[in-house]
Amino acid sequence: xxxxxxxLPPVLRPxxxxxxxxxxxxxxxxxxxxxxVAGVDVTxxxxxxxDLRAGEAFVAIRGVNRHGAEFAPVAVEKGxxxxxxxxxxxxxxxSTGLPIVVVDDPRAILGELSAWVYDTAPRDESADAxxxxxxxxxPLLLGTTGTNGKTSVTHLLDxxxxxxxxxxGLSSTAERHIxxxxxxxxxxxxxxxxxxxxxxxxxxxxxxxxxxxxxxxxLTRHRVDGLVFDVASFTNLTHDHLDDYADMEExxxxxxxxxxxxxxxxGVVSLDSVPGAxxxxxxxxxxxxxxxxxxxxDPALAERxxxxxxxxxxxxxxxxxxxxxxxxxxxxxxxxxIGPHMASNAGLAIVMLLEAGYEWDRIAAALERDxxxxxxxxxxTQRVSGEEGPAVYVDFGHTPDAFVKTLAAVRRxxxxxxxxxFGADGDRDKTxxxxxxxxxxxxxxxxxxTDHHPRFEDPDAIRAMLLEGARAADPDHxxxxxxxxxxxxxxxxxxxxxxxxxxWAGPGHQDYRDIRxxxxxxxxxxxxxxxxxxxxxxxxxxxxxxxx
Numbered sequence: 001x002x003x004x005x006x007x008l009p010p011v012l013r014p015x016x017x018x019x020x021x022x023x024x025x026x027x028x029x030x031x032x033x034x035x036x037v038a039g040v041d042v043t044x045x046x047x048x049x050x051d052l053r054a055g056e057a058f059v060a061i062r063g064v065n066r067h068g069a070e071f072a073p074v075a076v077e078k079g080x081x082x083x084x085x086x087x088x089x090x091x092x093x094x095s096t097g098l099p100i101v102v103v104d105d106p107r108a109i110l111g112e113l114s115a116w117v118y119d120t121a122p123r124d125e126s127a128d129a130x131x132x133x134x135x136x137x138x139p140l141l142l143g144t145t146g147t148n149g150k151t152s153v154t155h156l157l158d159x160x161x162x163x164x165x166x167x168x169g170l171s172s173t174a175e176r177h178i179x180x181x182x183x184x185x186x187x188x189x190x191x192x193x194x195x196x197x198x199x200x201x202x203x204x205x206x207x208x209x210x211x212x213x214x215x216x217x218x219l220t221r222h223r224v225d226g227l228v229f230d231v232a233s234f235t236n237l238t239h240d241h242l243d244d245y246a247d248m249e250e251x252x253x254x255x256x257x258x259x260x261x262x263x264x265x266x267g268v269v270s271l272d273s274v275p276g277a278x279x280x281x282x283x284x285x286x287x288x289x290x291x292x293x294x295x296x297x298d299p300a301l302a303e304r305x306x307x308x309x310x311x312x313x314x315x316x317x318x319x320x321x322x323x324x325x326x327x328x329x330x331x332x333x334x335x336x337x338i339g340p341h342m343a344s345n346a347g348l349a350i351v352m353l354l355e356a357g358y359e360w361d362r363i364a365a366a367l368e369r370d371x372x373x374x375x376x377x378x379x380x381t382q383r384v385s386g387e388e389g390p391a392v393y394v395d396f397g398h399t400p401d402a403f404v405k406t407l408a409a410v411r412r413x414x415x416x417x418x419x420x421x422f423g424a425d426g427d428r429d430k431t432x433x434x435x436x437x438x439x440x441x442x443x444x445x446x447x448x449x450t451d452h453h454p455r456f457e458d459p460d461a462i463r464a465m466l467l468e469g470a471r472a473a474d475p476d477h478x479x480x481x482x483x484x485x486x487x488x489x490x491x492x493x494x495x496x497x498x499x500x501x502x503x504w505a506g507p508g509h510q511d512y513r514d515i516r517x518x519x520x521x522x523x524x525x526x527x528x529x530x531x532x533x534x535x536x537x538x539x540x541x542x543x544x545x546x547x548x
Contacts, residue, residue, distance in 0.1 A: 011051040011190075012176070012183065014200035017043040020117050022082050025057070026101045028116065029109050034090055034100035042081045045117050045193045047110070054079025059113070059193065060089040061106045069093040084113070111225020114196035120203075122228040139169060139202055140209040141227060142352055145258050146235030146270070148402045149345045150213040152380050153235060156335070156349040157211035159375025163366040164358065169202040169210035171195070173396070174378040174509040179205040184511070192223050199227075209356070216254035217244060224263070231355045232264035232285075233348055236273035238401035244429075252278065259283035268351050271305045272296045272344055290351050292321075292344035295405065309347035311340045316383065316391060316413045318372065323347045331364045334372030337381050338393075339409030346373055379508025381406055384528045389537030390416075390493065391501040392528045396508025398425065398452075400435035407443030407503060416499035420444035421492050422506050423485065424466055426457030426514075433462070437469025444503075446495055447479045450488035452506045453514040459483065485513075486527060493531040504528060 022040040026033050044056035049071045052058055058075040060068035060083055069089030073096060082099045083089070090102045103109055115121040120138060144153040154172040161168040170177035175184060178201060190198065202210060214232075218224050237252055244251075252275055259267050259279060267287035269279050274297055280287055292309035296302035306326055313320040317336070321343035324330035335346040353363060367373060385392040391414065397406050403420075411418050420440040424433050440447050449466045451459045463481055470479050480495075482488040485507075492502050507513075507524035514520075529539045 011046065011048075011194050011197065012178070012201050013044055013053065013197045014118065014204050016204065017200070018117070018119055019043055022057075022099060022101070025082075025084075025113070025116070029084070029113055030101040030103055032087075032090075032102040034094060034102065035098065037082070037099045037101070040081055040099055042117060044197060045084070045110075045114050047191055047193055049074040049078060051194075052078045052080055055081050057082045057084050057101075057117070059083075059106050059110060060085035060093065062086070062088065067092055072096045072098070107222055108225075111192035111196070111222055111227070113226075114193045115226030118196045118200040120196045120199045121226060137203050139199070139207045140356055141212060141229040142209060142231050142233075142356060143212045143214040143224070143229040143258065143264065144233045144235065144348075144352075145214045145216065145219070145255050146233075147238045148397065148399060148405075149235035149341065149348075150215070151396065152337075152342060152345040152377050153233065153349050153352075154211045154213045155377045155380075156346050156373060156375045157352060159373055160349060160353060160363065160366070161209055161211070163370055163374055164353075164362060167206050167208045169198075169207040170212075171198065171210065172213040178202055179207050190223065192225050195223065196226060214258060216251060219257050219263075220254045228262065229258075229264040231266050231268060231352045232258045233268040233270075233352050234258070234276060234279050235270050235345065235348065236401070237275035238273060238399055255279070256282055259285055259287065261285055266355050268348060268355055270344065270348055271298075271301050272341075274298050274301065277301055288351065288355065290344075290348055292340055292347065294340045295344060307347065307351050309340075309344050311343055314338060314340075314409070314412050319343045319409075320372075321347065323350055329360060331367065333367040336373065336375065337377055338413055339381060339405060341405040341409070342377075342381065379510070379525070381409065381503075382508075382525065384525050384539070384542075385532055386538045386540050389498055389532060389535070390496040392493075392504065392532060393501065394504045394508060394524050394528060395506075396510075397505045398422075398436075400432055400439045403436060403439040403505060404443060406505065407439070410501050410503050411443065414499070414501040416501070417445040417496060418443070419446040419448060419492055419496050419500065419502045421448040421450060421488060421502055421504045422466075423450045423452030423459075424462050424506070425453050426455040426459065426462055428455075430465065433465040434469030434472070437466040437471075438473040440466075440505075441470045441473040441477045441479070445478065447477060448488055448492050448495075449479065449481050450485045451483050451513075452485075454516075455514050456516055485522075485524070489524070489527050489531045490534070493528075493535045493537075502528075 019041040022037045042057040058080040069092035072093035084101045151172045158170040271291040289305040290307035291302035291305035293302045310322045318334045320334045322332045379396045512519040513522045
């Protein structure tokens with residue numbers, strides 16, 4: 001709600017925004033107005049004065065510490081056409097002279113308001129857009145939720161859509177894609193005002209289908225309001241986000257909300273984790289199921305799935321798998337990252353496309369033609385090393401479950417030792433830190449504990465909790481505490497040799513560290529390359545932007 005920091009990516013808008021009468025906005029969404037609204041038009045909507053453009057409505061909400069209406073004078077300076085806020089905000093903004101539309105809960109209506117402003121409200125009840133159904137120009141929406149794997153499924157969908165010749169869009173933790181243009185992301189799921197503006201821009205550029213990562217916070221904080229996804233999917237539910245939710249049951253309920261008719265039309269649910277069965281039992285939309293028995297927590301539950309993912313081969317270059325249905329349909333292909341969990345994610349993406357209306361034969365033919373799935377998964381078990389020396393993988397995983405799966409995948413393709421390098425987020429769920437330390441020890445030969453995003457928390461205290469969990473698991477395990485991470489990766493490379501591997505978990509694609517509220521430029525991928533090069537190992541040219 002304040003001026004956005006200059007190092008944040010810009011919020012995107014349609015190039016030709018509609019003009020909507022403020023009087024109609026007030027009639028639809030308001031319960032009261034202050035000042036004249038007749039004759040005033042709005043061309044957009046935003047929560048942040050730092051992103052506000054002339055002619056837009058500034059939506060002022062109460063935050064944790066301050067009310068957004070306190071920044072109304074900035075909105076005036078930037079050319080806001082009006083303010084939408086609650087009664088408290090209306091009093092704070094009264095002196096600006098701008099017309100004010102008073103609503104009960106501005107955040108709760110933000111999605112519907114944004115959909116009206118940008119003409120992005122759902123128009124069609126059919127999910128069969130892939131076969132030519134008229135959707136009023138809106139792209140097909142494919143959304144994925146779950147603790148782990150959301151980003152991977154989203155990027156895999158985008159990759160396969162490209163192989164099908166579909167003009168695609170993407171919104172993930174890592175990036176936004178618009179018909180081939182790539183922009184760094186701010187939030188896992190953007191605020192509703194940003195998302196609807198992005199969707200309007202995608203429509204202008206001819207995007208036919210959009211893959212979207214949908215977090216639990218997006219569902220509970222109204223970020224995907226005003227949207228109905230054509231296909232929603234669920235990957236898994238494991239320990240995370242207990243700083244946002246009281247317990248795992250509340251966290252589960254947040255995910256379950258995605259499988260209601262007001263959120264989605266059809267669903268694909270993985271049974272790799274036990275909560276998948278609860279999603280199926282309580283979903284209010286038609287769902288199909290999928291499982292990868294090799295990684296399923298409950299093999300008997302996995303046997304009940306309609307679709308099955310079987311692992312055929314694992315190499316450092318990728319994972320070959322077979323996707324088969326009970327009716328006899330099957331295809332064998334390769335996902336370009338290591339691990340059965342990545343094959344499971346790829347199978348989920350393929351089934352989502354089938355549920356969206358894309359034909360089985362068309363998908364199978366494209367994957368056969370291209371020799372597998374062609375997708376770039378930024379910071380997802382991404383190998384940054386060359387053919388000589390130790391293999392170094394940088395990954396975004398930051399939960400105990402992600403550690404278990406990724407370490408196991410690295411172990412299976414590594415002839416020598418596996419070193420685990422990781423830290424933990426500050427000011428986030430502390431209850432998972434002991435398990436992070438434990439799983440790191442159980443899956444590796446060497447552990448190096450360092451810093452990640454300390455935010456406003458003491459990094460020494462964060463590392464102490466991780467160390468406590470690690471040492472409790474095995475006091476005799478080789479464990480190093482090295483800070484800062486710039487030194488930790490250098491020491492990690494010195495501890496391994498040819499045939500060994502380093503898994504650096506946590507930073508993934510991110511190009512900054514959050515230190516006391518400041519985004520400090522930082523790239524684990526580039527730091528790893530430098531450490532390898534300084535140790536005398538040849539490294540390939542990067543396939544990502546180098547920040548410094």
